[in-house]
Amino acid sequence: MTRPIDEAHPPSAKSIVIIVDDDAGIRTSLDSLFRSVGLETRLFGSPAELLGGQLPDRPGCIVLDVRLPGVSGLDLQGQLAQQGIGYPIIFMTGHGDIPMSVRAMKAGAVDFLSKPFRDQDMLDAVTAALARDAQRRAEATAKEDIRAQYETLTAREREVMGYVTAGLMNKQVAGLIGLSEITVKIHRGNVMRKMGVRSLADLVRKAEALGVSQTRRSTDQT
Amino acid sequence: MTRPIDEAHPPSAKSIVIIVDDDAGIRTSLDSLFRSVGLETRLFGSPAELLGGQLPDRPGCIVLDVRLPGVSGLDLQGQLAQQGIGYPIIFMTGHGDIPMSVRAMKAGAVDFLSKPFRDQDMLDAVTAALARDAQRRAEATAKEDIRAQYETLTAREREVMGYVTAGLMNKQVAGLIGLSEITVKIHRGNVMRKMGVRSLADLVRKAEALGVSQTRRSTDQT
DNA sequence: GCCTGCGTCATACCTAGGTATGATCGCAAA
DNA sequence: TTTGCGATCATACCTAGGTATGACGCAGGC
Numbered sequence: 101m102t103r104p105i106d107e108a109h110p111p112s113a114k115s116i117v118i119i120v121d122d123d124a125g126i127r128t129s130l131d132s133l134f135r136s137v138g139l140e141t142r143l144f145g146s147p148a149e150l151l152g153g154q155l156p157d158r159p160g161c162i163v164l165d166v167r168l169p170g171v172s173g174l175d176l177q178g179q180l181a182q183q184g185i186g187y188p189i190i191f192m193t194g195h196g197d198i199p200m201s202v203r204a205m206k207a208g209a210v211d212f213l214s215k216p217f218r219d220q221d222m223l224d225a226v227t228a229a230l231a232r233d234a235q236r237r238a239e240a241t242a243k244e245d246i247r248a249q250y251e252t253l254t255a256r257e258r259e260v261m262g263y264v265t266a267g268l269m270n271k272q273v274a275g276l277i278g279l280s281e282i283t284v285k286i287h288r289g290n291v292m293r294k295m296g297v298r299s300l301a302d303l304v305r306k307a308e309a310l311g312v313s314q315t316r317r318s319t320d321q322t
Numbered sequence: 323m324t325r326p327i328d329e330a331h332p333p334s335a336k337s338i339v340i341i342v343d344d345d346a347g348i349r350t351s352l353d354s355l356f357r358s359v360g361l362e363t364r365l366f367g368s369p370a371e372l373l374g375g376q377l378p379d380r381p382g383c384i385v386l387d388v389r390l391p392g393v394s395g396l397d398l399q400g401q402l403a404q405q406g407i408g409y410p411i412i413f414m415t416g417h418g419d420i421p422m423s424v425r426a427m428k429a430g431a432v433d434f435l436s437k438p439f440r441d442q443d444m445l446d447a448v449t450a451a452l453a454r455d456a457q458r459r460a461e462a463t464a465k466e467d468i469r470a471q472y473e474t475l476t477a478r479e480r481e482v483m484g485y486v487t488a489g490l491m492n493k494q495v496a497g498l499i500g501l502s503e504i505t506v507k508i509h510r511g512n513v514m515r516k517m518g519v520r521s522l523a524d525l526v527r528k529a530e531a532l533g534v535s536q537t538r539r540s541t542d543q544t
Numbered sequence: 545g546c547c548t549g550c551g552t553c554a555t556a557c558c559t560a561g562g563t564a565t566g567a568t569c570g571c572a573a574a
Numbered sequence: 575t576t577t578g579c580g581a582t583c584a585t586a587c588c589t590a591g592g593t594a595t596g597a598c599g600c601a602g603g604c
Contacts, residue, residue, distance in 0.1 A: 196420055197420070198418055198419070198420060198423045198434060198436050199436070201420045201423050201424055201427075202423055202427060202433065202434045205423075205424060205427035205428070206427070206433075211424065211428075212420060212424045214420050214421070254579095254580065254581085255580095256580080256581070257580095264523070265523050266521075266523060267519075267520065267521025267522070267523035267524050268521070269559095269560070269561090270560070270561070271560085279581090279582075279583090280582075280583055280584085281560095282582090282583060282584070282585090283581075283582055283583060285561070285562065285563080286562095286563090286581090286582085286583090287581090288561085288562085289561095289562065289563070292562095297489075298489065299488075299489025299490070300489070300522055300523065300526075300561095301486070301487050301488060301489035301522065301526045301535070302489050304522075304523045304526040304527065305526065305530065308527065308530065313523070476549090476550065476551085477550095478550080478551065491589095491590070491591090492590070492591070493590085501551090501552075501553090502552075502553055502554085503590095504552090504553060504554070504555090505551075505552055505553060507591070507592065507593080508551090508552085508553090508592095508593090509551090510591085510592085511591095511592065511593070514592095522591095
């Protein structure tokens, strides 16, 4: 929610397409294709180059050849995921087969194009990938902000927040963790202030986003 | 949540594998493969047969040949989705290509196997599909129950529920819809009772599951 | 015409939540 | 050692939520 100073790259920031292919000819032709539609690019000839450098914190996606020097594109997909690099990936291949494409798609690839492909197919895939990335980044940012607020809570406040968002009354929370009700109220007030919410409903939603509400057996009784 | 009488098929109910292939030989060999591991099967020679009959309300999945008489397996996938038949689908094909497999996976297929495949690969795929179906069914059931409760609310009660779960105070709700605070309290009490919850926190979670909380601008102010 | 369900509201009473003030204690950093 | 923060609790006061009782009007169905 709170995006204070560093509002350097608003939604208008150009998206970036990261191209990884060992064939310089492919790289340059993709480069001009994407630039022709107003996208920025970054070119890599190998996974090592990509993993070595710093990737920008910008909306974007990766266009990746399956056959690469060193690790394969599919392995790279896994490594990137492990490192928390969530750029959507579009695969290209000259000698692909069905199991390969299925494996890539299962692992979350946006598309899997056989070379040679039509420019338009690649552009469509990139458009879909960028849309997915925008969605992903929006969710990540929202969750990030909520987590940052949660980090400012003390241990006690987090404990109280868990019980409160589970629907317990202050006196029940007090009983459970051996405090007076008045102290619970104070913690609760601090939680509301630090989490930046004015209503319990909003607090519950933030707790859900964090997955921190104390799990209770449902108080259901239709 | 509430699964009253008709507890006819508990979790122990055998899962069913729906086989659709125009080749009778394939059908019978898959049939015995699945039966050998304790799964029930249902065999169809064409999409029409499948769409004509009644599918059981049981955990299961579909094993589908891409090339079928009438519509293709991929089209059938779309038709089933439209009809709300959410069984996970495993495709098989003898003459598939990469675009075909990618399209199927994009549309949510669990796997896409080229014939001939190893029995074990098929069994692994079915295991994954059944796991996905169990997950899907559990979520659907939970949401179904919540929706059933929501259906019992009157129009006014739903309106009040929307505002309350958005975090508004009773008096604010009263002002917004032109009622007295006391009336809002009554509706609110009815909502809590009919929705089967005892705390606002639980009501907020159910409202989230339904997507019915009145969207308000966030009352954020870190 | 009567009953039922819905919606409306009032009075009254009780519980729960929220906050301010003030105080004590322990611990760790300055 | 002093300072600051977190945690604890009390008293007091106010607001918000919850419910019971009773009442009225209206529409639809028997």
